[in-house]
Amino acid sequence: MSLFRLISLATLCASTITVSAQTAPIALSVDLTDAPRKLIHATEIMPVQPGSMTLVYPEWIPGEHGPTGPIVNQAGFIITTPSGDPIKWERDLVDMYSYHITVPAGVTELHIKMDFIAAAGAQFTAGGSTSANLALLSWNTVLVYPAKTSAADVMVTPSILVPTGWRWGTALTQVTGGSDVATLQEVRNGIAYPHPFFKTVSLEQLIDSPVLAGRWFREVELAPEITPKHYLDMAGDGPENIALSQEHIDEFSKLIRETGALYKSRHYGSYHFLVTLSDQVAHFGLEHHQSSDDRVPEKTFTDEGSFAEEGDLLPHEFTHSWNGKYRRPAGLATPNYQEPMKGDLLWVYEGLTNYLGDVLAARCGIWSASTFRDRLATIEADYNDARPGRTWRDLQDTASAAQILYAAGGPYDNWRRNVDYYSEGDLLWMEIDATIRQKTDGKKSLNDFIAAFHGLGGNTPPKVVPYTFEDVVAGLTAVVPNDWTTFLRKRLDSNELHAPELPGLNAISGYKLIYTDKPNYWSTLEESDGLDADYSLGFSVGSGGGIGDVILGSIADKAGLAPGFQILAVNGRGFTPGLLRAAIKDTAGLTSSPIELIVSNTGYFKTITLNYRGGERYPQLERVADSPDRLDDIIAPLVK
Numbered sequence: 001m002s003l004f005r006l007i008s009l010a011t012l013c014a015s016t017i018t019v020s021a022q023t024a025p026i027a028l029s030v031d032l033t034d035a036p037r038k039l040i041h042a043t044e045i046m047p048v049q050p051g052s053m054t055l056v057y058p059e060w061i062p063g064e065h066g067p068t069g070p071i072v073n074q075a076g077f078i079i080t081t082p083s084g085d086p087i088k089w090e091r092d093l094v095d096m097y098s099y100h101i102t103v104p105a106g107v108t109e110l111h112i113k114m115d116f117i118a119a120a121g122a123q124f125t126a127g128g129s130t131s132a133n134l135a136l137l138s139w140n141t142v143l144v145y146p147a148k149t150s151a152a153d154v155m156v157t158p159s160i161l162v163p164t165g166w167r168w169g170t171a172l173t174q175v176t177g178g179s180d181v182a183t184l185q186e187v188r189n190g191i192a193y194p195h196p197f198f199k200t201v202s203l204e205q206l207i208d209s210p211v212l213a214g215r216w217f218r219e220v221e222l223a224p225e226i227t228p229k230h231y232l233d234m235a236g237d238g239p240e241n242i243a244l245s246q247e248h249i250d251e252f253s254k255l256i257r258e259t260g261a262l263y264k265s266r267h268y269g270s271y272h273f274l275v276t277l278s279d280q281v282a283h284f285g286l287e288h289h290q291s292s293d294d295r296v297p298e299k300t301f302t303d304e305g306s307f308a309e310e311g312d313l314l315p316h317e318f319t320h321s322w323n324g325k326y327r328r329p330a331g332l333a334t335p336n337y338q339e340p341m342k343g344d345l346l347w348v349y350e351g352l353t354n355y356l357g358d359v360l361a362a363r364c365g366i367w368s369a370s371t372f373r374d375r376l377a378t379i380e381a382d383y384n385d386a387r388p389g390r391t392w393r394d395l396q397d398t399a400s401a402a403q404i405l406y407a408a409g410g411p412y413d414n415w416r417r418n419v420d421y422y423s424e425g426d427l428l429w430m431e432i433d434a435t436i437r438q439k440t441d442g443k444k445s446l447n448d449f450i451a452a453f454h455g456l457g458g459n460t461p462p463k464v465v466p467y468t469f470e471d472v473v474a475g476l477t478a479v480v481p482n483d484w485t486t487f488l489r490k491r492l493d494s495n496e497l498h499a500p501e502l503p504g505l506n507a508i509s510g511y512k513l514i515y516t517d518k519p520n521y522w523s524t525l526e527e528s529d530g531l532d533a534d535y536s537l538g539f540s541v542g543s544g545g546g547i548g549d550v551i552l553g554s555i556a557d558k559a560g561l562a563p564g565f566q567i568l569a570v571n572g573r574g575f576t577p578g579l580l581r582a583a584i585k586d587t588a589g590l591t592s593s594p595i596e597l598i599v600s601n602t603g604y605f606k607t608i609t610l611n612y613r614g615g616e617r618y619p620q621l622e623r624v625a626d627s628p629d630r631l632d633d634i635i636a637p638l639v640k
């Protein structure tokens with residue numbers, strides 16, 4: 001995903017891991033047959049020693065960059081001995097994710113039951129992803145594990161039970177028979193669920209390997225000539241949602257080929273895109289080493305506008321397998337799910353991923369060159385002219401404060417800012433890319449940095465190689481000598497009103513940001529039923545007249561408008577988005593008069609006058625004559 005000071009991983013491990021993992025694996029059985037009713041049942045059989053111990057529920061979820069483990073939706077958490085005698089747990093009074101218990105003498109196995117209430121609406125994996133015909137299982141929601149252990153050392157044998165007729169996709173390896181199953185069934189002592197069983201994995205790999213299951217399920221192999229293997233697993237609310245065209249399947253196959261040429265390595269045994277196509281679930285993407293959990297509206301794969309709007313999602317989450325999973329900021333490379341994360345390098349983890357996701361979407365043909373440029377124009381305009389919050393919160397702080405900013409948004413978001421390191425990261429990394437190309441006369445590019453930094457060690461199994469700010473600078477310097485520390489800090493620590501990346505981009509990318517009176521293609525995709533007048537009047541409004549946000553310092557702000565006000569009339573006539581748009585357009589005329597709005601603020605009415613003369617304004621990129629077209633160079637496919 002898509003949502004801090006550096007401590008070495010070795011130090012973290014040494015200071016916090018005091019209990020060695022148990023020898024036999026935990027058996028974890030998850031029953032998804034009630035998932036359509038928003039309940040997921042789990043049973044854990046855990047080998048233990050008699051005496052006091054602490055069990056913990058995962059709190060810091062990888063890729064969510066914060067303490068988002070949904071413990072509030074845990075229910076029916078009951079621990080017994082194998083013979084059914086209850087073992088009373090006591091919650092820690094400070095750490096809500098810790099349960100203290102005493103294992104009675106002679107007891108060497110706990111039977112733990114819990115339910116997860118898969119209620120929709122919450123953010124990220126905390127939000128239930130279930131409907132009548134599909135379910136996404138995030139294992140972290142249905143387990144506890146011994147405190148102060150390393151997730152790489154705790155072994156788990158997982159299994160699932162799904163409703164009759166459902167199929168599933170996952171990066172876990174299914175056990176199709178043989179002694180593993182027989183042994184596990186014995187261990188389960190009669191409460192085992194039927195097939196499928198999966199091979200025993202570390203807790204780290206388990207939580208990294210969600211399962212997508214559904215009645216309307218389709219698996220397509222991508223770029224079949226390539227090993228390791230890649231699969232597009234789709235589950236929809238209806239059969240029509242998974243009817244992805246061959247043309248788009250071919251584009252995703254190109255994505256696999258382009259990543260091979262870019263990253264010069266793969267760090268997984270096989271890769272599964274787990275795509276949920278549903279209007280009943282929260283929408284986001286969450287990266288893993290060997291899969292991604294991609295939750296999108298139900299029409300995304302079958303409606304061309306929606307396909308374009310979500311076009312960077314799969315390239316973005318796939319990129320994370322290299323940038324975020326394999327190479328990870330030291331502050332995010334924690335040994336278990338209770339150790340707090342530090343997000344100070346998220347402008348690399350997410351910012352570079354955002355940039356590469358966009359570039360790959362264009363290289364594999366999901367986006368045309370003009371769609372890529374229109375999106376870039378919109379980002380440039382937003383961060384140059386509509387995010388005054390940079391004057392108090394620099395880009396660095398949007399990363400350092402990530403764990404409190406993922407839930408942000410809404411009124412005055414332009415002044416607070418939120419996780420701006422995603423989209424402003426696009427500008428930062430594009431400027432770095434264009435700078436390398438300029439300094440080397442086009443002989444080198446960011447591709448060379450990527451091949452060395454993310455291709456380190458060639459092909460490997462899933463593992464984490466942490467890095468620091470200094471490692472990033474060293475990697476860039478190895479491509480082309482430059483004072484990269486000053487370059488980066490100047491942009492990361494800037495309190496300028498306008499985007500510090502834009503002067504460079506306007507000078508060397510071959511394009512500059514301009515405004516015209518025609519909306520660009522990307523902004524028409526993003527616009528709701530209302531009107532986005534961010535770059536003219538400085539506010540956006542919904543179809544019913546409710547004001548979304550007002551940009552501080554804009555004409556709307558100075559005239560006294562605020563988020564939440566209701567626009568009732570435009571120039572004396574009942575509000576419609578079309579009427580407001582026409583009024584803005586009229587201001588471009590020589591004899592135009594100010595725009596007059598009648599607004600309601602919590603039931604009190606007043607008239608607001610907007611003294612504006614500029615007409616409609618929408619961002620575009622304009623080609624700079626007689627300069628290299630570096631955007632075209634950047635999005636040119638690497639595979640001919």
Ligand SMILES: [Zn+2]
Nearest residue numbers: 001002350353
């Ligand atoms: Zn991301």
